[in-house]
Amino acid sequence: MADASIGLWGVPLAVAAGAVRAGTPFLFVSLGELLTEKSGRINLGLEGTLVMGAMTGYGTAYLTGSPWLGVIVAGIAGTVLGSLHAGLCSLPRVNDIAVGIALMLFGTGLAFYLGKPLIQPQAPTLPAIPLGNWSNYAAVRDALHINVLFIIGLALAPCILWALRSTRWGMILRMVGDSADAARAMGYSVDIVRWVATATGGFLAGVGGSFLSLYYPGSWSEGLSSGQGITAVALVIFARWSPMNCLYASLLFGGAGALGPALQSVGVTSGYYLFNAAPYFLTLFIMVLTTSSEHRLSGAPSELSITR
Amino acid sequence: MATDATVGGGVSTAKPAAATPKKMFDREGLGRAAEAVVIPLGALLVSLVLFGIFVAFAGINPIDVYNYMIVGSVGSWFSIQNTLTRASPLILTALCTALPAQAGLMIIGGEGAFVVGGLSAIAIGLPLAAHAPVMIVQIVMAVTGMAAGAAWIAIAGALRHWRGVNETISSLLLTYISIAIFNHVVEGVMRDPASLNKPSTHPLPAADLIGNIPGMDVHWGLVYGIVFCIAAYILFFHTTFGFAARMVGGNPRAARLAGLPVGRIVLIVTALAGAAAGLAGMVEVAAVQGAASATMAAGYGFTGILVAFLARQNPLAVIPVAFLFGGIGASGGLLQRRLDMPDASVLVLQGIIFVMILASETLFGRFRIFRPKEN
Numbered sequence: 001m002a003d004a005s006i007g008l009w010g011v012p013l014a015v016a017a018g019a020v021r022a023g024t025p026f027l028f029v030s031l032g033e034l035l036t037e038k039s040g041r042i043n044l045g046l047e048g049t050l051v052m053g054a055m056t057g058y059g060t061a062y063l064t065g066s067p068w069l070g071v072i073v074a075g076i077a078g079t080v081l082g083s084l085h086a087g088l089c090s091l092p093r094v095n096d097i098a099v100g101i102a103l104m105l106f107g108t109g110l111a112f113y114l115g116k117p118l119i120q121p122q123a124p125t126l127p128a129i130p131l132g133n134w135s136n137y138a139a140v141r142d143a144l145h146i147n148v149l150f151i152i153g154l155a156l157a158p159c160i161l162w163a164l165r166s167t168r169w170g171m172i173l174r175m176v177g178d179s180a181d182a183a184r185a186m187g188y189s190v191d192i193v194r195w196v197a198t199a200t201g202g203f204l205a206g207v208g209g210s211f212l213s214l215y216y217p218g219s220w221s222e223g224l225s226s227g228q229g230i231t232a233v234a235l236v237i238f239a240r241w242s243p244m245n246c247l248y249a250s251l252l253f254g255g256a257g258a259l260g261p262a263l264q265s266v267g268v269t270s271g272y273y274l275f276n277a278a279p280y281f282l283t284l285f286i287m288v289l290t291t292s293s294e295h296r297l298s299g300a301p302s303e304l305s306i307t308r
Numbered sequence: 309m310a311t312d313a314t315v316g317g318g319v320s321t322a323k324p325a326a327a328t329p330k331k332m333f334d335r336e337g338l339g340r341a342a343e344a345v346v347i348p349l350g351a352l353l354v355s356l357v358l359f360g361i362f363v364a365f366a367g368i369n370p371i372d373v374y375n376y377m378i379v380g381s382v383g384s385w386f387s388i389q390n391t392l393t394r395a396s397p398l399i400l401t402a403l404c405t406a407l408p409a410q411a412g413l414m415i416i417g418g419e420g421a422f423v424v425g426g427l428s429a430i431a432i433g434l435p436l437a438a439h440a441p442v443m444i445v446q447i448v449m450a451v452t453g454m455a456a457g458a459a460w461i462a463i464a465g466a467l468r469h470w471r472g473v474n475e476t477i478s479s480l481l482l483t484y485i486s487i488a489i490f491n492h493v494v495e496g497v498m499r500d501p502a503s504l505n506k507p508s509t510h511p512l513p514a515a516d517l518i519g520n521i522p523g524m525d526v527h528w529g530l531v532y533g534i535v536f537c538i539a540a541y542i543l544f545f546h547t548t549f550g551f552a553a554r555m556v557g558g559n560p561r562a563a564r565l566a567g568l569p570v571g572r573i574v575l576i577v578t579a580l581a582g583a584a585a586g587l588a589g590m591v592e593v594a595a596v597q598g599a600a601s602a603t604m605a606a607g608y609g610f611t612g613i614l615v616a617f618l619a620r621q622n623p624l625a626v627i628p629v630a631f632l633f634g635g636i637g638a639s640g641g642l643l644q645r646r647l648d649m650p651d652a653s654v655l656v657l658q659g660i661i662f663v664m665i666l667a668s669e670t671l672f673g674r675f676r677i678f679r680p681k682e683n
Contacts, residue, residue: 106659
C-alpha cells in the first residue's frame, strides 16, 4: 500500500518538513530583526508585530478573499509598529529594549482585542506549490508542499546579504550601526536611517506573522504565536548578524519546533510540552555557547546596546 | 533619595551632591521626587484619553468606560477587595523587574519565576500537608517557592555575568521553558486524575491554605508583598550592599575598579528578584487556586514588568502602582459584562500606558519647575 504510513521514517521527514514550514516565520522575523539590529537598535517588539501581522493578515484575507492582500496588509501593520518603535526610540533618553517590551505587550493586546471576531471564521489560505507529486508516499507529498512565502524568504536572504554588502544603502545602514558619530559626521541622519531599518524590519515581521495565520497553522487564535518573535530575535545573535546564517538557523529552529508534533504522530506523547519548548531550550543553549563575557561577538554592530 | 533609581539601565540624573549645601540637596531632592510623580501621572492621564479615543472608535462611550473602571475598582467594598487581591501578585512580580533594574539589568522573566515558584511550592506542600502542622507547611512552601524562583532568575543573572548572554532575552526564554515544564508536570506526574477537563494537581487541604487578613476578603499575600517591598527598599537604599548594587547598575566598570564583587552582587540581586516572583507564585497556589493548574500563567509576571516601569523601578512606588493595575484588572470583568468589551481591552490599555510611560522618560529634566535655581 503506497499511501500507507512510512513508520519511524516519518519523524525525520516531518522534522525536515517542519523546518521549512515552521521555519518560514522565523526566517522573515529574523531577517527583519537583522536589518534593525544592523542599524544599531534592537526591536524586541517583533513578537507583538508578528501577532499583529497574523491578525491583520487573517482579517484582510477573510474580508477580501485574497490571502496575498492579507500578506501586504500584515506587512503594513508591521511597518506601522516598526515606525512607532523607531519614533519612540529617537526621543532622547528612551531605551530601545524597554520600548520593545512595551510594543510586545501592546501589539499582542491590540491583536487580541481586534482579532476577537476572527476566531471563528475561516479565511482563504496562501497557495503552496506541490513539488512532491512524484512520490507515492502521502507524507513525502505533504512535506514537499512548499509555500510561496518560503521561496520568497529563501530568495530574500541572499538579496539582503548582497544589499548590505554592495549597495550604497547597505553601507549607510552598516555605518549607522557601527558608528553613529561617523554617520553624523558624513551628514546622514541616524534617526532616519534607523527608522527605515526598523520599519522595514517591522514589514518583514508582519509578513512572517501572516504566514502563521494564513498558511501554517492557518487560522487565527490567541495562542497562535508562543514566542516565535522573541526566539527570532535571539536567533539573529546566534546567526552573528549574517542573513545566510539567519536562513540556516531558521530551518534549524523550525525543525526543532516540529519535533514535538512529529513524535506525537508516531505515538511518543509523554514529553509533548517539553518537545514543543525545544526551540527555546535550543536558543538558550546556543546563546550560552556562542556568546562570551570576555570579548565582543564577531559581526556585532558596535552601536547595539545588547552586546555592549 | 527615592527618585535616585536608575530606570531600565538609563542614565542616572543624580548630580554630585557633595559640593552642594545640605539644604540645597533637600530642595533638589524634593523637586526630583515631584517630577517622578507628576510626569508618570501625566503619561497615565494621556494614556487614559488615548484609550478613550480607541474605544470610541469601537463605538463605545468612553465616559461609560471610565465610569465602570472607577466603579469596578474602588466603587464598593467588594471592588476594593477585588482590587487589592489582584494587586498582591503584581507587587511581587514587579519587584522581579524593579530590583535587577537597580543593578542595571533588565529582567522580564517574572512570569517564569512565578510559575516555577508555584509549582515547586505545591510539589513540596502536598506530601507535607498530611504530616506537618499548618504553620510548618506554609513556611516550607513559601521558602521552597522563593528558592525555586530565586534559582530560576539567578540563571539569567549568572548567564549575563559569566557568559555575556543578554538577560532580557534569556529571562524571557526561561519563561517559555518554565511554562512548558509546568504543563509537562501538571499534566503528567502531578496530575490529579479527578481533574478531567482542566488538568490540575491535587488540591491542598483547605486547612493548609493561606487565610484572609482579618476583616477583609483579601488574603495575606498582600501583606507579604508590602513587607517584601519595604525590606527591598531598605536593602537597596539604606545599606552598603544596596549602594554597591546600584553602583553596579550605574557604572559596572567603575564598580569593578572599586573592587566590588560584581558577579556575586548580580547573583544576589537576581536571586532576590526571582524570590519575590516565586513567593507570588506560592501565594497564588496556596491562597487563590488551592492547586496548580494551567490558569496560573495568567500574565501576572508580564503586568509586573509594566508596574515596575511605571514605578520607575522604585520598590516602594511599586505598591501604589500595583494597586492601580489591580484596579484596572478588577474593572476588566465589569467592562466585559456591562459594555460587552473583549477581555483584551485591559491588555490594550496596559500596552498604551506602557508606551506612554516610556515616551515620557524623555520629559525628565525638561521642566524647570522641578529644578530649583542654582545658589
